[in-house]
Structure formats: structure tokens, C-alpha cells
Amino acid sequence: MLPTVLTLPFVAAGLVALFGHRAGSKLASVALAVPLAIFAWLVAQVGALPPGGLVWSHGWIEELGLALSFRLDGWSLLFALLIAGIGTLVLWYSRFYLGPDEDHSKFVLYLLLFMGSMLGVVFAENLLVLYMFWELTSISSFLLIGYWHEREASREGALKALVITVIGGFAMLVGLLLLSLSAGTLSVRELALKASEIQAHPFYPWIVGLILAGAFTKSAQVPFHIWLPSAMEAPTPVSAYLHSATMVKAGLYLVGRLSLVLGGTAAWTYPVVVVGLLTMLVGSYTALRQRDLKALLAYSTVSQLGFIMAALGLGTPGALGAAAFHLFNHATFKGALFLVVGIVDHETGTRDLAKLGGLRRAMPWSAAFMTLSALSLAGVPLLSGFISKELIFTSLVEAGSLMGGLAWLLPGVATVASLLTALYSFVLFHEVFDGQARGTTPRPAREASPALLLSPGLLTAVAVLVGLGPHLVTGSLIDPAASALAGQPVEIHAALWHGVNAPFLMSATALVGALAFYPARHRLRALLERLTTRWTAERAYQAFLNGLMGLAQRVTDRHMTGRLADYLLYILIAFVVLVGGTVLANGGFALRPLDLASPTVVELVLLAAMVAGTLFVVRTRSGLAAIITLGVVGYSVVLLWVHWQAPDLALTQLVVESVSVVLLLLAFVHFPKLERKPVAAGRRRLNLAVAVLSGAMVSWLSIRANGTQLFEPISQYFIENSLPLGGGRNIVNVILVDFRGLDTLGEITVLSIAALGVYMLVGSRIRRTRREAAERQEGEGL
């Protein structure tokens, strides 16, 4: 069943690609069936999972240990539910969000493609299969961010997201390969059994570093977080789905999945926790500074991801459970927030806080959803956010106690960050819906259609329900997920009220502090503005990109001079240096007795003719004379073949000679006269030296080649069975066509590519000159 669930979105995407444009805007609701069906099937699996999880495997390339193997266990089920569930809601929402004239089929196609690849990531049991789907998500996110490709900002955002996530992904690939090398297997399950062996392996620090690089870039941790805010150029449903609920959590998924394999050591815990908390802090205070609602939510997501990453990094069963729970909650309330912001944008036409305000009367339902979700984000009691945040605080406090002197550091940073989070959460609903309207919005605010409100409503309902009755979700969903990660049964006791203890104090200080600072938020924003704009990851990214482009430009300018002679020079120098070097290195130039046949008179005469001809070709000033003399040199080579009784070679050489003379001539006539630019003396000497060297190199190699007998010659084999096996007496042809058929196939493909190349290069140039000539004619004709 697992593979069918996985291929369903891709098949649907295929169908949409083929027939989508006809369905128009109804397409989204039709395509809804796919995620809904998957969601239903997944819900049926909750609690009914066999102990090791649902496994399905099909051999692909056994030698490489590469098998298409998938596994559905607690942790992947949690993610799959989010992917399918929120996917359904987002698809429904996007039907009303996208204007009638926009290309629905393309949007739904990309969304389905993303859903399939995301499911692939969470189901993958084989590391390489996981990587394949991982890159597929990057690609589909690129397509979705750049959906409004006519806008410059969308293209830029899409590119930035792709560059950063793909570079990270590449590092991760190397990490995964090292991991599979050190453990000898690609399957995650077997890796878990060999954890100790891997952690003792010399590759281990590299593995951790590289894989974390992939996870941090994907989950937008500092300093790679800059792509997420610029990914907000995507339509809001995409932001809600990819950039808050699912795709950015792939990094968390990987860190969780591998915590059993790589976790438990200082090399793993410290970087993850530190980066996580740092991201949480940076994300929260940058979010506070934002004027655009979506940017604010983007930075808030960055901060919350850091928070969950830190919890995963701790690795204790309690922490893993708390992380899973908060991950679930965050997906729901953040998804709702994004969709409501989408509604505000859709109805009022702007997302700028300065212009919004006092919309509660006009948009009561949106205001309610926004307020509830924002409060849950802030961690106000009686809502889901509060419970999972408390749990993470508990594990932070426990971890802090282990660190002795710095016990206060982890909880301290978390509290400050939560204070800022609460602050911008209040900003979210207060500045938008309460108070009086500040600026004028492009369109008068009115409540969105109920259909549009449905998705955020459902998500908010889930947040509230889980807040009131956490056991609804924890027992069946969160605990299996955590136990799948910890490798041992995990029981998190999530209750409405945990009693007065350190975590509660942290939450209280955060909330009270936020309320206290709320009136002073403008001054706080100004202060933060001055503090943080000096050095930002953004500028580092731009500098890196521009530096790279500049370097590439300089190298090309210096080499691509447009003169064929230069290119030939580079090739020959490379040839002489590389081949010469290696031959020199292995003592190839040792003067061993050369068992060569003594040359006969005929060969000497022909040799003289060839040398004379070539000298003339080099010295002559006229192109035509050079071509014709070249033909003559070719004829003397033909004579050599005749002398050595090689009819096939003679025939081929002959025909090639004549046709190339004619083709050279054709090219010659059509291109500007070969004016001989005066060649600087120094350059002339260099040309001579390189020519002599490469000539000597080639002759030495050929002499040496026929001298050495590394392997016994295979010609005997061909002579014997060219007739019985190949059915032909012409051994050369039989070899060409039959024994070495594949090489010939390759050669003729290369030939065709060359022909197409000529067509493109030469054809376009001639057509252009002809067009210019035609224009000049018209000009004169006027």
C-alpha cells in the first residue's frame, strides 16, 4: 500500500499536467481528492502501525546497496499527516485565493509534485532515496516560489532558496555517502543498530558536519535563514504549506531520524542546540522589526524551527516527545496564521502593518482565528502552544542542570526569545485588527468568503482542541513518533496544568514581560533596527554571489579571446603538460631499445613529400593554396596506406581527404577573408615551441605504445572469429559494427551533435548576415 500512496500524487500531477488546463479553477477542488485520500489512509494507520513500522522494499541496484525501500513509523506518520492534512486544506484554500485568470493547473501541478516528493522524504528508508526526494522538494519549492515568474522579486527569491538549499543538500549528500561508507549500509534501520561503530569512525565529525549543513540550510537555521523571508514572494498558500508546515521541517525530520544513529555525543548535541537557540533568538527579534505581515511570520517560523531543532538536539526521550508535539502544534497554528494573513492580503490588498488596523469589525472571523492562533504561538495557557512550549522548557531546564555553571544559559535564552515571540504575536492581532485604522488600504476591508475561511478555521480549531485536551493527540500520535526516534517507548505526560515549576515560571516571565514591553514596542523596534543592520547574512550571501560571478567573468574574458589559435594553444599546452607530466613521472622517457622496422625508400620519399607539403601549408599566405596543399599531403598518406597493404584505410583516408577539402572550401568562401593578423614574435616562438613539443610527444607515445606489450594483443581474437561470430570477412568493418558496436553508436551520436552544433553556430550567423544585407538593401531602396 505504501508505494501506491507515494506514487498517487505523482500520477495525479501527471494527469493535471495533461488535462489540467481544461478544468480551470475547479481543478483545485478536483485534485483535492488525492491528499484527502492519503490523509484518510494515514489516519487509519494511526495506532495500527506494526512495531517496526510498515516496510516495503524493492531491489534497485543491489551492487550499490541501493534499494527502493520505504518505511512508515511513528515519526514519518506524524509528518505524513501534516503533509497530507495541511495539503488538503491549502489546495482547497488556493482554489479561492488564486484569481480566475491565474494558471491554476500549473499551481496544482507543482503543489502535487511537492506533496509527492515530501512524502517521499518522510517515507524513505534508503539514504539515497531520501536524498533524491529531498532535492525534488527543493526543485518544487523553486517552481512554487517563482510561480509569479513575471515578478523580479519572485525569481530572485526562488533562485536564492534554490542556491542555498541545493548547496546544503549537496553537502548532505557527501555526508550521507560517508555515513553509508562508515557503516556499510544505506538503510536507516541498519544504521541505527551500528550507531556506536559509526560514532567511533574517523569520518564521524565530517558526517555530522555535512549532514547538519544540509538540515540547517533546509530548515533555515542561522546563518542560512535568509532564503525563507525572500521565499515569501510565493503565493500565500505556498508560504503556509511549504515554508511553515512541511518543507522547512524536512531538516528537523532528518535530525530527528538520525539522532538515534549520530546523536548522544557532544559533537552532535552542542552544535544543534546552540544553532537552534541562536536561530530562535535571531528569528524572534528580527520578526519584531518587520513591517510586512508575511515577513514577520517568516522570521517567526525561523525562530520556532530553531526552538524545535534545539529540543531535537537534546536527544533525551522527553525532549524528543516535546519537539514532536511542538512541531505538530506549530504546523497547525502557524499554518492558520499564514492563511489569515493571506485573507487580509486578499481582501485589503496590503500586508503592511502601517496601513492596517481596526479590521476587527469588518473581518470578525479572520480576527478571531488570528487572535487564537497568535496566542497559541505566544504560549498563552489553555492553548496548544503553551503545553508543548512548557514541555520543551522542562527538557531545557533538565539539560541546563547537567551543564553545571551555565545551567541558566539554555532556559535563559529560551525565555528571552519566548518573550519576543509573545511580543510579535500580540503585534500580529492587535495592530492588524484592533485600534483604529491608520492608513487607507487599497481595497475596503470586508470579510472573506466562508470557503476561504474554512481552512484557517479548521487549523485554529485543531490548535484550540489540542490545547484543551492534549491527550487527544499525544497518546496516539506524538508518543509513537517520539518512541520511533528514541528507539524506546516514550510516554509524555502532557496536561493542562503542570503545576508551578521552573518551566511555568519561564512562560509566566515571558508573557508578563511581553505585556510590559508592548506599549514600548516602537522604541524597541528602533533600537533593534540600529543594532542589527550592520552585518547580516543577507549581505554575506550577496557578496558571495557577486564575488563568484566576478571571478567567472574575469576568467572567461581572459581566455575566450575569440581566436581559434588561442584555443588550440590552450588545448595543446594542457595536453603536453598533463600527458608529458604523467609519462615523465612514470619514467616513460627511459630510452629502451626501439624495435622499429627500418624505413624503406618509398616511405622516406613519402615522408619528404609530407614534410614539404606541411611546410608549405604553414608558410603560405593564401588560404586556398593551404587547403589544396593539405589535400596533397593527404594523398601522400593514402600512398602510405597503399604501400602498407591497407585498402580499407586507403579508401577511407582518400574519401575523408576530398570531402574535407571541399567542406573547408565551403566554409572558407562564406567567412571573412582570412586576414593574417601580425603575430607578435614572442607569441610566434611560443607557438613553435608548443607545436614541436606536442608533435614530439605524440610520436614518442606512438613509438612507445607499440613497443610495450602490457596485454597480449586482441587482434588474434578478432582475426579468428570475425567470420564465425560476426559473419563477415572484412574484419575492420565487423569490429566497427559488431564487436565494438557500442563505440560506433557513441561516435555517430557525437557526429550528430557536431552537425547540430554547426547548424546552430554557422546557420544563425549566416542568416543574421543575410538579414543585415536585406535590411541594407531596403535602406538603399528607400
Next chain:
Amino acid sequence: MDAFIPRMIARLATPLILALALYLFLRGHHEPGGGFIAGLVAASALVLQAVVGGRSAGAKYIPVPGWVLIGLGLFCAAGTGLIGLVLGQPFLTHYFGTVLLGGVEVELTTAQLFDLGVFLVVVGTTQSVILNISGDR
């Protein structure tokens, strides 16, 4: 007066050269010949037409543009390879046998088809290069 005489002779010589090319192609398996050489010879016939008759003649002679020939050739070559695959043998295995064709015992071999592929690619390449350089399609 311009290129009248060569054009007349070319009209006579071209079929001769093409016949020569066919001759070389058909006996490729036993005596010197084969797809590549035959292709080049046929190409030179084409060149003759293009040179003498100017652009249009060259194209008229083989109505199909160059890259169609190339495509056909590649298809032929790869196709014969697939036959082997279909029959469970590794890619590009060839089969040969003698067939009675009109009373004459003719030896047919799939290698000939592969050779035909090479022939077509060579002719196609020259065709597209020449017509291109001489400014036609």
C-alpha cells in the same frame, strides 16, 4: 554560361557516384567498404550537387533536411541494438543468416542495418553542414 557545363555533367555523375556508394555499402561486410565510407562517398555526390547547382539543387536532390536523416540513422543504429535486447541478449548483439532472395542466396545481417544507421548519419551530417554553410535551410 556560368556553371552550365559542370551542372550538366554533375547531373550525370551524381547517380554514378551514388551507385558507387551503394556498391561500397552493400559489400561492406566482406570487402573494404562499409557505412562510413559509403556515407562519405554519397556525401561527396551531394556536395557536387550543392557546389555545381548552387543551394537549391543540393537540397532538391535529397528533399529531406539533414537532421531528419541524422535522426533516422541514429534510430536505425539504436533500433538494431534493441532487437538484441528484446531477445534477451545483451544490447547490440547481431544476428546473421542466409536468406533465399529470388533464388539468389543472399546473406543478410542486422549489422547491415546498423551500418545503414551509420550511413544515414554521415550523409545527414554532411547534408546539414553543407546546406547550412551554403546558406540554405
Next chain:
Amino acid sequence: MMIVAEVMILLGALVLLISSYGTFKFQDVYNRLHAASISTSGGALLLGGGLSILGSLVHGKLFLKPLLIILIIFLTSPVSSHVVAQAAYRTGVPLVAHTVQDDLALAFLEW
């Protein structure tokens, strides 16, 4: 009979030698073309004939391939000399100093 064939071949070779040498004796292209065309007519005939006779003697059965070569040469070489001469004239290769009369100049004008 064999000797006759070999003598013919030798004679043919000599004719070719004479025509190649001839191209050095004449001053301008047009005369040299005369010299060159000797080889494609007389030389080819002699040599080709000798070869086919020798071939048929050696192989026992009739060996006509050299005759086919002669046919091709007879078909193509006059044209190629014509074309070369025409091209030379068109690109303005000067006639040798003591030419008496240049018929082509008149025809050349109407082009």
C-alpha cells in the same frame, strides 16, 4: 600476351610522366591544362587498357574494372579542365605574353 600488357602499362606511365613534366614547360595555366589533359586521355587509355588485359590474364576471367575507371575519367576530366580554365579566366589570370588572339574576351563581355 603478358608482355604486351606490361609494355602498354609502361607506355601509359611514361605518358603520365611527360604530361606532368609538360606542366612545367608551359608558362600560363591554359597551356598547362593542355599538358595535363594528355594524361587523362592518352595516358589513362593506355594504362587502363594494359591493366585490364593484365588483370584478366592474371585472374583468368575478364577483368573490366580498369575500363570502368577509364570511363569515369573520360567523363569527368574534360569538364574539370574546362571549369579550371574558366575559373582562371574569370579571376583574371593573365595569358602568356606572346598570345596572338583571345577569342574568349569577346564572349566574356556579354555575360
Next chain:
Amino acid sequence: MSVLLDVALAVLGLSLALAFARVVLGPTAADRAMGLELAGVNLLAIMGTWSLRSGHTEFMDAALVLAAISFVGTVAIANYLGKGRPVDDDRG
């Protein structure tokens, strides 16, 4: 039998050398075109005699092809000599 053939081959070799010299020295491009044609014919002759001399009759086919091909070459050269852009020529 072979003595006369060898002499013939030597003579043909000499005439080929002369043809080569013609191509290399030939002042005008037309000379060179003619030289190439001449060299072609000589090569043809050598191949023909050599095929009988050595018993490999395949060279005869090569000669056949050469006859046809060199015609194409010469016509192409001559044709483009006149038309086309003034091909830079060190006209003697």
C-alpha cells in the same frame, strides 16, 4: 613479369612527385587545382598498378572511388575560385 611493373611504378612515382611540385609551386590557385587533379590521376594510376602488382584487387575499388571524388574536389575548387568572396590569392 614484375620487372616492367616496377619500372612503371617508379615512373608513376616520379610523375606524382612532379604533380606535387606543381601544386606546391603553382603560382595561381588554378594551377594548384589542376595540380591536385593531376596528382589524383597519378595516384589513381599507382593504385591501379600496385593492386595488380601485389595481388590485392581491393585497391582497384579505391582507385574507382578516387576518380569520382577528385572530380568533385576539382569542380568545387574551381567553382569557388570564381564566385564567392575574393579568396586571397598570392597571384604570381
